[in-house]
Amino acid sequence: MADHTHLSTSALGAVITAPVIAPRQRVQVEVKSETPFLPKAAFFLISVASLVGSYFTGRLHGLDGIELVWRWLQFWGLALATGMLAWRLFYLRRSEVGLDAGRVTDLHSDLLGRVRVIGRYLAPVLVLGAGTAWFVPYLATWQAVSLTAGSLALAVLVTQAHKSRAAALAALLIGAGLLAVWAWADSSGLGFLAAVRSIHLWAFAAWLGGALFNLGAAVPAGRKHANIDAVVAGARQLERFRWVVRTSLPTIIVTGVWMALRYGGVTSPFWQSGIGLLVPLKLMLIVALVVIFITCPLYRACSPVRGVCNLDDLASADD
Numbered sequence: 001m002a003d004h005t006h007l008s009t010s011a012l013g014a015v016i017t018a019p020v021i022a023p024r025q026r027v028q029v030e031v032k033s034e035t036p037f038l039p040k041a042a043f044f045l046i047s048v049a050s051l052v053g054s055y056f057t058g059r060l061h062g063l064d065g066i067e068l069v070w071r072w073l074q075f076w077g078l079a080l081a082t083g084m085l086a087w088r089l090f091y092l093r094r095s096e097v098g099l100d101a102g103r104v105t106d107l108h109s110d111l112l113g114r115v116r117v118i119g120r121y122l123a124p125v126l127v128l129g130a131g132t133a134w135f136v137p138y139l140a141t142w143q144a145v146s147l148t149a150g151s152l153a154l155a156v157l158v159t160q161a162h163k164s165r166a167a168a169l170a171a172l173l174i175g176a177g178l179l180a181v182w183a184w185a186d187s188s189g190l191g192f193l194a195a196v197r198s199i200h201l202w203a204f205a206a207w208l209g210g211a212l213f214n215l216g217a218a219v220p221a222g223r224k225h226a227n228i229d230a231v232v233a234g235a236r237q238l239e240r241f242r243w244v245v246r247t248s249l250p251t252i253i254v255t256g257v258w259m260a261l262r263y264g265g266v267t268s269p270f271w272q273s274g275i276g277l278l279v280p281l282k283l284m285l286i287v288a289l290v291v292i293f294i295t296c297p298l299y300r301a302c303s304p305v306r307g308v309c310n311l312d313d314l315a316s317a318d319d
């Protein structure tokens with residue numbers, strides 16, 4: 001495909017258009033300068049839901065004050081790193097069928113560059129979270145040691161994940177393993193509960209880390225590569241992420257509702273006051289997230305680059 005891309009800024013400065021000459025058609029790639037609101041809202045709401053969940057569990061284990069926030073910080077850091085690395089390993093492609101190899105490679109290199117930047121931000125969060133285990137009295141020594149050592153190892157590996165698949169894979173396995181250690185520790189020796197809780201946490205990680213990748217890597221890289229091949233590659237990546245959300249969402253709801261029902265039936269007074277109110281709050285958050293997931297593609301709000309949300313928009317831009 002010939003590279004006749006050129007960029008021009010609109011009078012408002014908000015929209016950049018990049019006409020690209022394809023062999024049979026002329027396609028406008030339109031890029032908005034602002035990051036769309038709905039993905040940011042989703043990221044925020046998933047984080048709040050995780051805070052509510054870890055607060056609920058932490059309180060029931062007798063934790064208080066700063067211990068609760070610190071413990072949540074570790075969950076959040078582990079989930080961000082694990083889910084982001086899943087993106088880096090499984091959803092990115094160095095080449096995409098039918099697309100210009102050079103342009104897809106350029107986009108891929110840029111995305112990995114952003115993985116490097118994200119890794120540098122995640123490392124301090126992981127180091128900070130690593131100490132929490134020593135202030136959580138119900139953890140066994142082996143659990144505290146593995147949570148601290150694992151978090152520190154993950155903090156190092158995540159900074160290397162952009163250049164080494166092996167480092168990314170090792171980090172992903174450590175992150176998922178540490179979430180399972182928490183799930184085991186929080187489940188008082190009940191194996192099935194620990195398994196359900198692990199699945200709840202892994203689904204949370206896949207979703208939150210994917211949302212981070214979208215905001216921190218896919219959006220800025222897509223904006224920079226305003227050409228048709230990058231748009232199609234971005235749209236395919238986004239579709240892969242949508243499958244993650246389509247899987248994570250029902251998984252989180254089913255595992256969450258199952259865990260909740262252990263405390264009382266649907267009409268139990270437990271849900272109507274005190275800490276029990278946090279579970280209906282989580283249900284409201286998940287409803288809001290479902291609405292965002294449905295609304296985002298309808299309003300083409302997942303990406304500032306026209307066509308990434310829905311490739312059909314490229315055809316209509318050409319009319």
Ligand code: HEM
Pocket residue numbers: 045046047049050051052053054055056057058060075182183186197200201204252253255256257259260279280282283286289
């Ligand atoms: C985006 C949505 C959600 C996220 C990110 C999320 C995340 C979390 C996290 C991080 C924990 C703490 C686990 C621990 O400390 O060991 C948790 C616990 C929990 N979650 Fe969720 N959750 C979500 C949705 C839901 C939903 C929809 C329900 C269903 C009502 C639910 C029910 C629960 C319950 C009951 C617990 C506590 C389990 C226990 O301690 O026995 N969650 N969740």
